[in-house]
Amino acid sequence: MKVNELPLSLVAFFLLFALESSAQHSTAWRRPNIKDLGDDYGWRKEDPNLYLTARADFDGDGKEDETFLLVNDKESKMGLFAQLSSLPGKKIKLDESDHKSWIEVMGIAVVKPGNYKTACGKGYWTCEKDEPAALNLNLPAINYFKESSANSFFVWDTKKKKFSRIWMSD
Numbered sequence: 001m002k003v004n005e006l007p008l009s010l011v012a013f014f015l016l017f018a019l020e021s022s023a024q025h026s027t028a029w030r031r032p033n034i035k036d037l038g039d040d041y042g043w044r045k046e047d048p049n050l051y052l053t054a055r056a057d058f059d060g061d062g063k064e065d066e067t068f069l070l071v072n073d074k075e076s077k078m079g080l081f082a083q084l085s086s087l088p089g090k091k092i093k094l095d096e097s098d099h100k101s102w103i104e105v106m107g108i109a110v111v112k113p114g115n116y117k118t119a120c121g122k123g124y125w126t127c128e129k130d131e132p133a134a135l136n137l138n139l140p141a142i143n144y145f146k147e148s149s150a151n152s153f154f155v156w157d158t159k160k161k162k163f164s165r166i167w168m169s170d
Helices: 008-026 042-046 100-104
Strands: 053-056 065-072 077-083 091-097 106-111 114-117 134-137 141-146 151-157 162-169
Touching: 053 106, 065 100, 065 106, 077 100, 077 106, 077 141, 091 141, 091 162, 100 106, 134 151, 141 162
Parallel strands: none
Antiparallel strands: 053 065, 065 077, 077 091, 106 141, 114 134, 141 151, 151 162
16 A cells, blocks of 8 residues: 555654654653753762752662653743652652753652651741651652752652652752
8 A cells, every 4th residue: 555545544643643743843842961061060079960860769669769850941940759659650740840951959869768857847947837847767868969059859649649848958
């Protein structure tokens, strides 16, 4: 069968698929490259993943999960995403910055289980009703930080089946 003999509906399907794939690609989030990190990324060299990727069992299912910082050229944004092994193929957006240049100063790392005082627990501000003064982590968490500045932890809430953000410093 030649192309000009294909049913019109099949041709339309392929055209629609090509257009949709092209549109998805143009707004796609991608992993940053060295050029995206700017001229002063020496602080990243102490981490084998340049603080762009962190892996641990964040949701407690016994399988390794991955978090990563991505950039979006079309929208000029940077984002923090998680990929849980229990949800294959689904990226969970945890945070989004309004300009992709934030990739130059933002990083992620794994937080080991343990006890940690939060920002309000350290006295940076008064703890709100649902804001803990301390965390007792039973699972690894994600440390999302601005180099030499503020940080927050993203902690998996097993009851709510989602990540919660807790500020650790300002």
